[in-house]
Amino acid sequence: MPELRLPIETSRLRLRPMGLGDLAAMHAIQSRDDVSRWQYWEPRTEAEVRAVIEEEIVRARDGAETGLTLAVELAGGAEAIGHVVLFAGPPEHRQGEIGFIIHPDHQGRGYATEAAQALLALAFEAYGLHRVYGRLEPRNAASARVLERLGMRREAHLVENEWVKGEWQSELVYAILAGEWRALGSSG
Numbered sequence: 309m310p311e312l313r314l315p316i317e318t319s320r321l322r323l324r325p326m327g328l329g330d331l332a333a334m335h336a337i338q339s340r341d342d343v344s345r346w347q348y349w350e351p352r353t354e355a356e357v358r359a360v361i362e363e364e365i366v367r368a369r370d371g372a373e374t375g376l377t378l379a380v381e382l383a384g385g386a387e388a389i390g391h392v393v394l395f396a397g398p399p400e401h402r403q404g405e406i407g408f409i410i411h412p413d414h415q416g417r418g419y420a421t422e423a424a425q426a427l428l429a430l431a432f433e434a435y436g437l438h439r440v441y442g443r444l445e446p447r448n449a450a451s452a453r454v455l456e457r458l459g460m461r462r463e464a465h466l467v468e469n470e471w472v473k474g475e476w477q478s479e480l481v482y483a484i485l486a487g488e489w490r491a492l493g494s495s496g
Contacts (some may be wrong), residue, residue, distance in 0.1 A: 310434040314371060316426045321419060323378040323426055326364050326391060330379050331357060333388040335453060337411045346448040347409075348472060375404065380423045382414075389414045392427045394435070402438035404431050408454065420454045430487045441483035445472075455482040459492045 326334070331354065336344055338352040338360075354362070364377040368411035375395040379388040390410035398401045406427050410420045431437045442460060444451045456462075460482035468476035 310428070310436070312376070312434055314378070316378070316430065317383065318422050318426050320383050321422055321426070322381050322385075323392065323423060324381070325368050325389075326361055326377055326379045328361060328365070330359060330360070330388045334361060334379075335392060337409060340414055345411060346445045346451070349468070350408065350425065350473075358432065369427075373399075377496075378423075378427070380408075380410065380419065383468075384493070389419065391421045392429055394440075396433055396435055396437065402436065404435060404437045404440050406440055406442050409449075413415055415450070423458045424454060428484070428489060432489050437486065439483055439485050440489075441480055441481055443481050444482050445447075446478050452480060452482070458484065458496055459488065460484045 315322050335352070335354045335357040338349075338357050341351055344351045349356075350454045353490075365376065368376055373396065375393065377391055377393045380390040380392060381388050390408065393407045395407075397405075406424060406459055408420045408424050408427075410423070426441060431440045440460075441463070442451075442455045444450070444455070446465065452462075461484065462480060463483050464479075464481040466479040466481070472476050
């Protein structure tokens with residue numbers, strides 16, 4: 309079980325476990341067409357968002373070794389502007405996947421990059437992962453730029469590999485190794 313020191317404070321953000329108090333903010337984000345566009349899910353109802361939050365509360369309590377979801381709020385703020393997620397794979401492989409969603413009203417300010425940097429630190433330091441990757445639809449250019457700013461390299465472009473929302477969608481895979489992440493930290 310990783311030793312998690314939460315919340316995580318960055319220069320502008322606070323990453324903390326998600327709770328039912330985040331329902332209104334998360335619903336305001338996850339009910340949007342422009343947010344769900346590149347997700348596997350359609351815009352979510354309040355009941356669906358509640359169910360997701362309840363699942364994350366249970367996972368944080370009973371299964372943190374498999375990863376976690378953290379609400380992202382502005383430093384000094386009280387309402388979530390998004391969330392980040394880390395999925396840890398089987399322990400013998402020491403790999404994980406990261407993801408992030410920031411409310412469109414707060415995009416374009418570097419919050420996704422800042423939150424994801426903190427999540428990478430958690431993945432490599434607390435979880436002891438060897439490799440972390442992110443997957444996205446190639447048309448989601450803004451998320452690709454975030455992964456590139458994190459120092460992740462594009463490893464794969466899978467062409468029309470999944471039938472999602474009535475169309476063939478492709479997938480980009482970006483990744484970074486623990487040693488590469490440490491080297492970036494020492495050079496910056």
